[in-house]
Amino acid sequence: MKSHLPMILLISLLVLLSPLAGADNSNYFAEYIGSQFTDVKFSDVPINSGVDFHFILSFAADYTTTTSPASPTNGNFNVYWDTDDLSADHVNAIKQANPNVKVALSLGGDTVSGTTAFFKPSTVDSWVLNAVSSLTILIKADPTTFANCIGGLITILKKNNVISFASIAPYANSDVQQHYQALWANYGNIIDYVNFQFYAYSSDTTVDQLVNYFNDQSSNYAGGKVLMSLTGDGGRGLSPANGFFDACRKLKEEEKLVGIFVWDADISKSRGFQYETTAQNLLAS
Known part of the structure; x- marks a missing residue:
């Protein structure tokens, strides 16, 4: 039976290809932005010059923007983020002001206009051809179809020097894990980061449990750069108040802290981006 699978895939814009490095301590930080139309701007977010900072525009989806409800388009992407505050001009401006910043876009997402979004390619070949020229969200795929569609897309975009890195964002669900x-x-060698959603674990997770979860997912995505993660309000998973950054420090002591990402700037704006500041300071130290 084919499954319904929301998907998040990240690809970068306007940067050169770079080689992969080993999965040990690094100063990589990523911030999702734009999904909730809170008028947040790139320039609102604190940027530590000592980190490798990636903004991730959320989301581009192969769903229609002119019909209600929105429907899938077999790989023809549309923009679903706040383009008034996060336009191409804003991208260029933040990159010029901060040489350590790169900007990516996220494909897929969990919902489109309030409706759950799924992966639904007509065929592998047609989806990949459409996605390479536009960008897509995915629905009702078995693991093999999912892998071939996403893997084919990343392969061609990297080969054509359109993107510099690709990331995936799985979480601890058996069906999701099976697909990812x-x-x-089959394609782990061309995927640069695993933005694992550790905030999807229970809020009563302990520091030691989170470290163990990290080690488990590092095994599941062996050889990959698995990132730690938290939400901008600390409201899901192990919160900063209960030890999230203690877990990060423990991983750093063990030389396993590849990087941290935050979901997302729209949430963090009203809280002054406090966790972004702490995370970047930790990574840069």
Whole structure:
């Protein structure tokens, strides 16, 4: 039986290809932005010059923007983020002001206009051809189809020097893991980061448990750069108040802290981006 699978895939814009490095301590920080139309701007977010900072525009989806409800388009992407505050001009401005900043876009997402979004390619070939020229969201895929569609897309975009890096964002759900691990098994060599959603674990998770979860997912995505993650309000998973950054420090002591990402700037804006500041300071130290 084919499954309904929301998907998040990240690709970068306007940067050169770079080689992969080993999965040990680094100063990589990523921030999702634009999904909730809170008028947040790139320039609102504190940027530590000592980190490798990636903004991730959320989301581009192969769903219609002119019909209600929105419907899938087999790989023809449309923009679903706040373009008034996060336009191409804003991208260029933040990159010029901060040499350590790169900007990516996220494909897929969980919902489109309030409706759950799924992966639904007509065929592998047609989806990949459409996605390479536009960008897409995915629905009703078995693991093999999912892996071949996403893997084919990343392969061509990297080969054509359109993107510099690609990331995936799985979480601890057996169906989701089945699809992403099939992708990893065949295309892990071209996927640069695993933005694992550790905030999807229970809020009563302990520091030691989170470290163990990290080690488990590092095994599931062996050889990959698995990032730690938290939400901008600390409201899901192990919160900063209960030890999230203690877990990060422990991983750093063990030389396993590849980087941290935050979901997302729209949430963090009203809280003064406090966790972004702490995370970047930790990574840069």
